[in-house]
Amino acid sequence: MKALLNWLDHRTGYKLLVHEALNEPIPGGARWRYITGSMLTFTFIVQVITGFALWTAYSPSTQTAWESVYYIQHQMSCGWLVRGIHHFAAQAMMILLGLHFLQIVWDGAYRAPREVNFWLGLVLMQIVIGLSLTGYLLPWDQKGYYATKVATNIAGSTPLIGQQIQQIAQGGSAYGHHTLTRFFALHAGLLPALLTVFLALHVYVFRRHGITVPHSAEGKPVDTFWPKQVLYDAAGCLVTLGLVLYFTLTRSAELSAPADAGEDFPARPEWYFLFLFRFLEFPAISKMGVAFGAIYVPTALMIIVVLMPLVGKSQWGHYFNRAFLVAVLAAVAVLTGMTIIEDNHNESHQAKLAFAERDAHRIVVLAARDGIPQNGARELLVNDPLTQGPRLFARHCSSCHRYDGHDGTLQKIMKTVEENGEKKLIAEPATAADLKDFGNREWITRVLTDYDSTFKPLENAGEKGQAILTGEMSSWCKDNQKALTDPANTESLKALVEFLTSQGGRTDLGTFDEKLVTEGKEIFKGGTLKSGTLSSSCVDCHAMKVAGESTPLSEGAGAGYPTLTGYAGRDWLKAFLRDPAHADFYGDKNTMMVFDDKRLSEKELDLLVNWMAGEYYLPPNAQHTK
């Protein structure tokens, strides 16, 4: 073995190289504060390894980028792990970059003769920021798409050549295939290559001048890099990796829904850019234009940083540099904290995030069921009632109705009012019923036993709304409330509800109890309860043709008395929405908006109705909650 190594050494001289690498003198001995550079190098190597692995499975185009990342994350062996390491190591790199920078400036390691190396370090910093910006877009998910759009729009605000820069970055005037191919070429090709070259120069110049030793260590014995400092460095790397793995295991790398130019997203940049985001939001800053806050100010700060070695020649200059750095870091911390706190208290923002998260989960469920169509995964969401129903509800129904108190998309409906000359945001009261439970057993029970509270929002709907609340159905409920809620009639009420619910033909409400349905039908027809009778039976007013029977149970009392044939089922809902003023429904008493095919296309109607009637795919064992 020794002979073989000697043979190799004769021909390569590797022993001298290893000796030089390991026996670098460390005056004053190994210190923990020297480890950040090695940790950064280690993290970069981790990124190269995991990045290459991801490269073997990533496909940069608008119809395949999200899809291939989904496949990496959810299907391929160790895909979640490799992507998680890459995702969180990238963030670790930003933190380490900050620590490294802090240590260099604090210890005055930029001073002569190390100025050039300081500047090389700044170049490396820009490259790392470039890597993080380009990498954020590659999954082509909503989050990366909208966050990166902000970044390229900022580039577009550059004076004189902004538009050209933006178009070159995007590969055209809008986002598309070439935005991805370009970002990918930068992210996996040019930037890592540049990083490698500048890192080599950085290390070379560093080795030339050696470590910057604090005064306290002067005169102390000189140690070598190997083994103690190597151990410190390795321990630092291991801790970094441990944290990266911890986050990978507990949070996993996020993948939001596929990018969709027509679907908004509560975009925020990655956390380490939040300070810039918040800075731009100050009215005083935004008033000055995007270029001021996003280009001029950062450039000015960067120029001060570049000049640090020159300013720091004197002791006072060095103190200035330290103070400047601390001030900037403090400002960054404060702005970041402000954004996080403000966002956490912003109910609307949180609702949007939660709703976007539903899409992110839903698309994975749909893709796992039957693969991704050729046109991309977005198509699965576009045709999914559970995804589109709430949006259609928000757009078309929520001006009057609510859904579990919100507009369908978890958003509270608010309005601004003036109170004592002050503008205040308050909840806009609904003017029609909350439809969350529409058509299920609870809904029908409530309509029968507590009509007025079910339709209470109609109070806010003016005269016509009041008319409904004082109408025949309302009086019927008041007359029969006592009988229906009588404990002796619990079973009868249950039967009547079961019968009515079963007529909608819904598949999301579990199996119907046939015995109860039959009993319920008799009550519906005859009005006879276990204890007592109803003031009038349902068939006296409502038309009903029982599912599966050829002759109608009743013809009803005509217009204004809604038919209960197939009540709350898909067909009933569709007919009702298209023309609620039809004789089968409210007739001339109608107050409901008419949704003809100009207002709501056939496809939209189907999506909305299928959502309301629970007609959509759910994975086995999933709870049926809309």
Add this chain to the structure above:
Amino acid sequence: MANPSSESPPVVPHGSVAPRRGFISLLAVLAGGIAGLVPVAAGTLFFMDPILRKRKEAEVDLLRAGDISDLPADGTPVRVVLKSDIVDAWTVYRDRVIGSIYLRLMPNGQVLAFNDTCTHLGCKVDYQPAQKQFFCPCHQSAFELDGERKNLTPPRNMDSLEAEVKDGEVWVKYQNFQTATKDKKAI
């Protein structure tokens, strides 16, 4: 290394602390080794995905290959393309061409079906009417009309496929096989 002249204090000899130094070295190697190995292992396992991941064993369905009335009565081979749903990584393609085969109507009313992939190195085999043979343009493999090889270039005869005739329609169980081996092994 740094310019040695500028450094004044000498490197301390470590003779007396050798055991401790050895322990530190061991720890350094261990820590560095683990930190380096984890990403390499994760990346390698990911890269090995094609042989590591268990895929659902797809059942080979019979595919409709045309009507028996379209096949010449004299047994002349006819090339037919087959369509099916296929999954390529994340994408599901519906009703897409998945390959082509030769069909021959035999005198007894049975249908012979051959995968038209050459068993040598996977080029497509052509039917040559003049020579009444299947011929591969890549390396001159040649086969009789019953699939038997005519020279020793291909390692085995043409790959026959299971075929059925139902109500005048030809149905074929389409499969591909490992090339360049003596044995016919479905892939």
